[in-house]
Amino acid sequence: MGRPTIADIAQRVGVSKGAVSFALNGRPGVSEATRARILEVAREMNWRPHSAARALGGARAEAVGLVIARPASTLGVEPFFAQLLSGLQARLSEQQVAMHLLVVEDAAAEIQVYREWASAHRVDGFILVDPQVRDPRFEAIEELGVPAVVLGGPGGHGSLSCVWADDREAMLSVVDYLAALGHRRIAHVAGLPGFRHTQRRMRALRDSVRRLGLVDAVSLPTDYSDAEGAAATRALLSRGRRPTAIVYDSDVMALAGLGVAMEMGVRVPGELSVVAFDDSVLTRVTHPSITSLSRDTFALGGQVAGVMLEVIADPSSRRDLKTATPRLVVRHSTAPPASWQDD
């Protein structure tokens, strides 16, 4: 015979299925003595609830969905996702909630998956990452009426809950630091221009120009690949007036940029300062090590999961959680510009 069911337990103990259900779920309706007997027998028979059966009765699926729309090749490069995943897991598994993960091609496919998982009751809620400018996903999710948390913000995602870090403030802190070192020509090798946080960082840099009296402040968008990061760096360093500092939107691109500088004979940090958004082991092990904006991605995952669980528990609620702003960790890739580089 297959797995034991509550009917088997009921028969063995000599009570009804209902009594067994009450006992196993710790709700009133059975005496302590009977409850103990039932629990005893359940353990003895190695009984486990059948999640599908529970779900049928309208209960939770005890799982959340995370769909990532990025080319598979890009995914592996970023330590970010793996860290985030781990953090999510850690918090979710405390409540025995599992995670359904899927990597798809684009937003359209992503929405399709949301529709299917929602109506198939596979998950209790969704975690959305990489919010975009005019993102069609938010509307689709709201329409489905399923709890969701957006990683990113503030604003721009309708009535959904969100967890976000202040990208603007982070970028300003980098630029302030570089300006204080004496840099006047600062460039930015950005990520995908469709992402909201990319836009926010670009805007923050642009806004700094007047405020700090910078000469130049250009943002070059890329696809986060090392190839485009290297190409953008090459372009920047080939200009007549090259920047004295470059801020990269990811650690991989910063590393690629470092390589290009070396290849072009540009000394770091003597002639060029390099800063990376998001640090990881990479920024530590290179030579020179890379100054970067650091945040605890694992903890971030935990916070997102926490909000997700709250929103699932009370779907009418809405949370807007601002997490710690990434702080600048200064390593060996930044220094004052050489004096002959002054204007």
Add this chain to the structure above:
Amino acid sequence: MGRPTIADIAQRVGVSKGAVSFALNGRPGVSEATRARILEVAREMNWRPHSAARALGGARAEAVGLVIARPASTLGVEPFFAQLLSGLQARLSEQQVAMHLLVVEDAAAEIQVYREWASAHRVDGFILVDPQVRDPRFEAIEELGVPAVVLGGPGGHGSLSCVWADDREAMLSVVDYLAALGHRRIAHVAGLPGFRHTQRRMRALRDSVRRLGLVDAVSLPTDYSDAEGAAATRALLSRGRRPTAIVYDSDVMALAGLGVAMEMGVRVPGELSVVAFDDSVLTRVTHPSITSLSRDTFALGGQVAGVMLEVIADPSSRRDLKTATPRLVVRHSTAPPASWQDD
């Protein structure tokens, strides 16, 4: 009213639930005309199957489980997992099979999760990674009687199916190459000694000593972290007779080792050759770029998923798939040893 059910469709079309079920599942028992009407109405009402209800009837869960027992911090570092995941997804989603992912602390917790997911019918099969020496998971899985695929081999995992690459052959190809360049003292900064593939690589190196007349061939186990990779490198380079070549079990450790060499004033590849197992963007963007054993991890994921689906389809079958042996991609971190380093 909530989501439409087949009963709603049945009522609307004026047939029985059974007829609707037959029609929607493309099985005989209804006329083509009726089937068309039913499909039409189903689409119109935006009906989707309720996975729990299906699962209750004994059908597949249409999901596979992947539980990873590694500290969360290590996970983010390795591009390997993200790539593998993407590859798995790509193949699984072709068949509309989802993936349940969980990161846990240790093998005991992993087995616990297998028990729960299996008896709760959450998944149709498991994918096991990181096979260890005397691994308790295989027995547990066999006992559960759930289809499973082990990533790693050959041998050592009982009756379970497996997908593996020839670590021994790969290591031999590296050592052969280094020996051909003239290296006689080759060291190995290995991964976790509990992993079977670590053992296999260490043994392959040891076996090469006599065959190739190497002077020295030591393997230092680590936990794959950049810190231990750096420490091991420091220890090796501090010896009286330092190795002229070091093989690292991961790209991150190779990168860390490169940093240590630079810090100790040891020129790469002039005085020290560096080779990494498993390459990724990291080995390409560093300076010097790192010679490494390359394999298509994305494709590997696809192959594992393929075997998983086969084994689920026919649980009595057993597959043992050997994948392409990683091939050596020579970059700029390897060269003949300086002549004064000879014995």
Add this chain to the structure above:
DNA sequence: CTTCGGTACTAAACCGCTCTAGTTGCCGGA
């Protein structure tokens, strides 16, 4: 001695779908 209220429990409906065992109606063949 009845009545009330509460506890401990049972029986059965129900969740959405699948699948088996019938039932009906129609057609062809003897």
Add this chain to the structure above:
DNA sequence: TCCGGCAACTAGAGCGGTTTAGTACCGAAG
């Protein structure tokens, strides 16, 4: 004309839980 056989469909029993309505019993209060 009647019967067998097949196609098309229906009724209803499960799947394994949860939950509600109902019952039996007991002690205390009137």
